[in-house]
Structure formats: structure tokens, C-alpha cells
Amino acid sequence: QKEVEQDPGPLSVPEGAIVSLNCTYSNSAFQYFMWYRQYSRKGPxxxxxxxxxxxxxxxxxxxxxxxxxxxxxxxxxxxxxxxSATYLCAMSPLYGGATNKLIFGTGTLLAVQP
Amino acid sequence: DAGVTQSPTHLIKTRGQQVTLRCSPKSGHDTVSWYQQALGQGPQFIFQYYEEEERQRGNFPDRFSGHQFPNYSSELNVNALLLGDSALYLCASSLSSSGNTIYFGEGSWLTVV
Incomplete structure (x- = not known):
């Protein structure tokens, strides 16, 4: 089982819709939670x-x-x-005086149709 | 204020060769982490450098090595390239005293043929 699970989609919605993106995780030590947006062939x-x-x-x-x-x-x-982009959830354990590594989901591809 | 900058943006290497990727962190940041992102996957943590030393390491073989310079910039070296090393390599910078606000560069696309 992966530490972080994320539905890869793709998720297609009409313009103006409310979008819900989700992740589940198994490590109870995670305290920091982030969302990144990644356009095609770009950095998060x-x-x-x-x-x-x-x-x-x-x-x-x-x-x-x-x-x-x-x-x-x-x-x-x-x-x-x-x-329209890929949305990545990321999480890490308690900050202990240094930056901790991020554990990412696989990302959900979102397409918003005009 | 320049963000995280990486070079080169794209490169093609042959199996068995070696590659060096470079990163300049966001101004004022002292910690650099490297991630590998395969197509269709989330980024995977390779290692992290702070005060010119490797602080944390992910589940990557010793073929992956790095360095941090006194000006906080960093290099990622990969030896004996395999086809499976083809990926987007991301540099992330942060300030050690401000926790987990982490910013990524645009990445270096490596193709191994």
C-alpha cells in the first residue's frame, strides 16, 4: 500500500463547476499537507x-x-x-528544525471545459 | 526575486553515460532537495542538502550523488545511466528555519536512450 493515495483521474468538468480533489494517507506522522498544481511539462x-x-x-x-x-x-x-492541470497532494511529518521530505500522491489530471 | 532555476532544461544521454544537473535555489533559501518524477507519477524524493552536506536520502542507489556549494546552489549527478532514469528531475528549495514551504524549479527533462 502506498503512503499516499490519489485518484489519477482524468477529471473533466464544465467551466464554473466546483471541483473536489482528494487524497488519503496511511502515515499518522504526517502533519504538513500541501497541494501543488503542475501544468504539462512544468515544475509543480x-x-x-x-x-x-x-x-x-x-x-x-x-x-x-x-x-x-x-x-x-x-x-x-x-x-x-x-x-486545467495536474494537481498533486503532498505531505510530510512534523517539522523538526529542518525541511522534511515530501511524500506525493500520483496527481489528478483536471480538465475544465469552456 | 528569482525563483528556483535549473539547467539544462532538456538533455538526451546514452545508457552508461553520466549526467550532471544544476540548481540555484530561491534567493535566501539554504536547503536544496532533489526529486525524480517519472511520467504519470508524483515526484519521488532523492536527497536533500543543507550546509553542504547530505541530510536526508530517499530510496535511490549510490549512482545518484549530489553536492551543495557555499552559495547554496546544488548539483545532481547520475552515473551509469539506465533507461529507467528517464524522468523529470526537480530541484526544490526551502529555508531551513521556516519549515516546509517548499518551492520547485521547472525541472530538467532527462531522456536516456
Whole structure:
């Protein structure tokens, strides 16, 4: 079993839809949770960063973490064709005075149709 | 403020050859990590450098080695290339004192033929 599981998609939605992207994980030591957006043949771009459980909102993006269920989500409101990309979840254990390695999901390919 | 820069962007090598990839971290960042991303997969952690020393290492063979220079820039070296080494190699930079806010470069696409 992989430490981080993510549905690879592809996920196709019409413009303006609410998108829900999810990851599950098995390692209870994970405390930091991130979402990256990766356009084709480009490097990952940090979208959202959350610590422990709870919600965080940034514009059209909302990240949720439920540590009791080992489940994280990214919601995109009013989706745009420019949101079409691969979305990667990533997580790491407790920060201990240094940057810890990230464990990534496989990524979900999202296509927003105009 | 320059982000993470990597070179070269694309390269093709033959099996058995050696390759060196280079990375300049984001201004002010002191920690560099390298990741390998195969097609259709998420990035896999190779290793991390801080204060010119390897701090953490993922599950990669000794053919993968690295270096960090006093100006925090870094190199990734891969010896005895295999077809399976074909991937996007990503450099990530961070500031050791600010936890896990990690930024990636655009990557170096390596094709081994």
C-alpha cells in the first residue's frame, strides 16, 4: 500500500463547476499537507499549505484536512479553463528544525471545459 | 526575486553515460532537495542538502550523488545511466528555519536512450 493515495483521474468538468480533489494517507506522522498544481511539462507550483487538521481558504481554493480520517481535500470554486492541470497532494511529518521530505500522491489530471 | 532555476532544461544521454544537473535555489533559501518524477507519477524524493552536506536520502542507489556549494546552489549527478532514469528531475528549495514551504524549479527533462 502506498503512503499516499490519489485518484489519477482524468477529471473533466464544465467551466464554473466546483471541483473536489482528494487524497488519503496511511502515515499518522504526517502533519504538513500541501497541494501543488503542475501544468504539462512544468515544475509543480505551490497552491496551498496547511498544518494539522482544519480548513484554509485562498481565493477560489479551499484546502481541508481531516487527520482522524487521514483524508485531505482541495476544492476549487468557479473553475476556469486555466485551472486545467495536474494537481498533486503532498505531505510530510512534523517539522523538526529542518525541511522534511515530501511524500506525493500520483496527481489528478483536471480538465475544465469552456 | 528569482525563483528556483535549473539547467539544462532538456538533455538526451546514452545508457552508461553520466549526467550532471544544476540548481540555484530561491534567493535566501539554504536547503536544496532533489526529486525524480517519472511520467504519470508524483515526484519521488532523492536527497536533500543543507550546509553542504547530505541530510536526508530517499530510496535511490549510490549512482545518484549530489553536492551543495557555499552559495547554496546544488548539483545532481547520475552515473551509469539506465533507461529507467528517464524522468523529470526537480530541484526544490526551502529555508531551513521556516519549515516546509517548499518551492520547485521547472525541472530538467532527462531522456536516456
Amino acid at each position: 507550483e505551490l497552491l496551498m499549505y496547511t498544518y494539522s487538521s482544519g480548513n484554509k481558504e485562498d481565493g477560489r481554493f479551499t484546502a481541508q484536512v481531516d487527520k482522524s480520517s487521514k483524508y485531505i481535500s482541495l476544492f476549487i470554486r468557479d473553475s476556469q479553463p486555466s485551472d
